[in-house]
Amino acid sequence: MRIHAIVDAPDRPLPGQQDTSDASTDHLSAGDRITLDELAVHCSAAAVWLDQLARAAETPDTPVELADDIDCLRREATTLRDRAGRLQRIARIIDGDVPLATGFAAGDRWGAAAMNTDRETYGGPAIIPTANQLLLLARDASYAENTVTYPEGMAGVRKSLLLSWESKTAQERRRRERDAAVQEEELRIECESCDAGAQQRCRTKTGRLAELTHKVRRRTAEANVDARIGWVGDNPVAVAGT
Incomplete structure (x- = not known):
């Protein structure tokens, strides 16, 4: 099934793409966060x-054979189309x-x-299921004695827990950004251990420069x-992986 890339205009016009940063995402959703x-x-x-x-690449302005590039573009389009179908399935769930x-095959809820x-196992209780787990639960529902919808299954989960949750990918990105900021901060301050000044690397007692800074x-800096x-720190919510 092909998803048509046509959506109704939102109540307020969506802002256009502002720059090429991956953090520039306001134009992608009508609300504060993007929906599935x-x-x-x-x-x-x-x-x-x-x-x-x-x-368009079949007949470029300058005659040049782009068969390999055209095939690559079409393969990537097929991959994205498959991904869109998967995401639409998850959205329906x-x-x-x-x-x-x-529950899962082992009986876990x-x-x-x-x-x-x-x-x-699997990262702890699946309070917030992964996409793969939701698809698995949907598949298993065909022969399960009892079934439930996602809203019904999530009813009772504390709102504070849902609001504090973030994906593993977001956690990893946030930690990388924090660690990079710490490294920059280390060079902005002096070191009490070796008296290295701002923008200076720490030294050993024998005077050798080091890439690492002293603990203090x-x-x-942290x-x-x-x-x-x-x-x-990291998200305290245990999210089971598959």
Whole structure:
């Protein structure tokens, strides 16, 4: 099934793309955060765009054979189209249109039913299921004795927990950004251990320059950065992986 990259105009016009930064995402959604449906349609639109580029590349302004590039564009379009279909399926699950099994094959529950459980495998209790787990639960629903929709299964999960959750990818990116900021901060401050000044590397007692900084300098840099960005560490919500 092909998703058509056409959406109704929102109540307010969406802002256009502002720059090439991956953090520039306001133009992608009508609300504060992108929905699964919006994500699916964007992927579909990207697939359409790549197919059109491939067609245009058949007759470029300058005669040159681009067969390999055209094939690559079409393969990437197919990959994006498949991804769009998967995301649309997940969106339907989230909306409650698809029945889900109440638990996994091993008997473990998910959503609100997984709260206060002590599963140690697969990353802990599946309070917030992964996309793969949702698709698995949808598949297993066809022969499960009892089924439930996603909204029903998530009812009872604390709102504060849902608001504090972030993906593993976001956690990893946020930690990389924090660590990079700490490294920059280390060189902005002096080192009490070796008397290295700002913008100077730490030295050993024999005078050799080091890439690493002394512990006291790093701890001070970490404290400065954490206070500035409001760092609270990794997401405390256990999310099971598949």
